[in-house]
Amino acid sequence: MDNSITSLGLMSGTSLDGIDASIINSDGKSHLEVKANDFYQYKSEFRQKLRDYIKNINSLEDIENSISEYKNLEKEITLLHSDISKKIISKQTIEVDLVGFHGQTIIHKPKKKYSIQMGNPNLLSQLIQKKVIFNFRKNDMENNGEGAPLTPVYHSLLSKKIFPNEPSIFLNIGGVSNFTYCNNEELVARDIGPGNVLLDEYLKKTKNIDFDKNGEIASTGQINMDIINQFIEHDIYSSKDRHSYDRNEFDFNFIKGLIFEDAVATLNYFTALIISNYFNENFINCTNIILCGGGRKNKTLIQNLKNLLKKNICDIDKFNYDGDFIESQAFAYLAIRSYFKKNISFPSTTKVSKPISGGETFKNY
Incomplete structure (x- = not known):
């Protein structure tokens, strides 16, 4: 389909269970083909380490005061994202054009105008040799939005x-x-x-x-x-x-x-x-x-x-969409929309002042 590109979406959510990965093909509008889904489960030791760190972060100052631990965790989590990216990409016969990298939310304070997602997009780009779209929430919050939800x-x-x-x-x-x-x-x-x-x-x-x-x-x-x-x-x-x-x-x-x-x-x-x-x-x-x-x-x-x-409450799996991977598919889709400069957040979703695009592109290869 004209203007359709293939994108890998990566999502590590607030449940801290692991990394969801999805590959889709889309034009950023109405066309959608879900190509693959995969999951990397965090080892219990890493999950506990991440949980303990997040539990102790209540401000930007807390991150600054623990910057060495933050950087170590950031490198570790980026390497895990690299591992699952390589694994899912290797199984595809088509070229993956973009990677939508959400990162791990460490602290989200919309009233104070910041949201920190842990992850190193430059390192990820270097490791997997792909363009990486990151910082999906930044433009939204700079325009009086809450940075979420983005899906x-x-x-x-x-x-x-x-x-x-x-x-x-x-x-x-x-x-x-x-x-x-x-x-x-x-x-x-x-x-x-x-x-x-x-x-x-x-x-x-x-x-x-x-x-x-x-x-x-x-x-x-x-x-x-x-x-x-x-x-x-x-x-x-x-x-x-x-x-x-x-x-x-x-x-x-x-x-x-x-x-x-x-x-x-x-x-x-x-x-x-x-x-x-x-x-x-x-x-x-x-x-x-x-x-x-x-x-x-x-x-x-x-x-x-x-x-x-x-009400009529039904599982999305009933419609042949895997409910475990809707958010990772969404970030693959958001990466495509960001790449094409299409809007990803709206006044009625994040309270942003006007419909805007978001996501920054990182290329390090």
Whole structure:
């Protein structure tokens, strides 16, 4: 197809589980072919090292004061991105033209006008001998945007293919939950609140396990509605003006004192209630919700959402798109749009002052 190029998207999300990689062919508009998806799982030691570092970063000054550790982690994470890039590219018979490199978010403070994604695009470009598009959030934040979410323009493309004549909501449940509402050319997106982060952090701290597989632990506990009713009105969960969240903003300490299974069940329901309250208040007439992100595999969480929302909630995998790789595909698509100077963020998605492009190109070979 004319003006179509092949792009590799790389995404390491707030769940800190590893690196998603996707290769697509697109013109940055309506044409899309997904060529390949792959995943590199972080070794537990590296994941813990990354988790511990992020937990201690609450400002730019904290990064400056730990710059040696930051640089070591940055090199290590870039090398891991290089490894999976080489692996997935080697299996293709077509040339990969661009790489969309998101990096690992270390701290995201839109109100203070900064967002730090760890990664070295010059080193990655040198190692894989490709043009690398990086710093996707920078131009947005320099134009009064919050720098996130950036995936809505890709969700819009998918929406037109899945529900071409109906409005739909993409619900991405990663560490943080966010949504995109698509209705013809109308595009609205926001972070909603916690996705997996409260559950994952609690499980890691109390039992040293990474997540509740399929929601099995939550399914065995009793939900404590007294605690939920007490904390659901907290500003961070009930504010009408949702902002782009940093994972460190969320704290699970309100369930202290509950037995383990009840705590997990309560956090699970609490997460579902935050999401459903937002949709019931703001999108009562939109019946189609498309699930993506790792949280869609938590059966208890999804059942709670179905009970609370009474909408047509379906997994994106049902439409032959792998829900584990929507964000990495999105950054491949954003790289193409950035390369062609097309807009990637909008006032209705990131609160940026005007529709703008983003992403900087690095070539080091």
